[in-house]
Amino acid sequence: MFDDLPPDLARLRTLRVWHALWLHRIDAKIARLERRKAEEEHGRRRRPKPAEWVVEVGIGAGKPPVQVHNGACHMIGSRRRPISRDEARRLLADGLRACTHCQSDAELHIVDLAQS
Structure with a gap:
């Protein structure tokens, strides 16, 4: 079924490290975006009411x-x-x-x- 992967252990480990690095980058970006969204929402809630x-x-x-x-x-x-x-x-x-x-x-x- 998934025979398109390399047959040797060295290349498979290289692919695993490469994918782990990408997964780390993606997780870090998700965390930054979630933090920014939370900060924006906090700012919206704490924004002073405009003067009448x-x-x-x-x-x-x-x-x-x-x-x-x-x-x-x-x-x-x-x-x-x-x-x-x-x-x-x-x-x-x-x-x-x-x-x-x-x-x-x-x-x-x-x-x-x-x-x-």
Whole structure:
């Protein structure tokens, strides 16, 4: 049945060593991939919850607030800090601009104060 193997002991031992080396390499690769997958899953579980509200801040001393966004807005700039819902409402009520894309003022039920 399996007559395609070499007939002598020396070559059979060589093949066995070669296959054992490959098996070791394959097992090591499987272990690395399983470890990476476990680390990624651990990272996904431990990832902090995204901020519900974000204020975009400007450049300069004190980094003044520029615009209020909801946490999922794709237009948030790179200079930002998370804020609470109450702080977002306060900033909008104090006259800070709301993002025109995510319309954080409408989402926070802040009516247009300029028309009052």
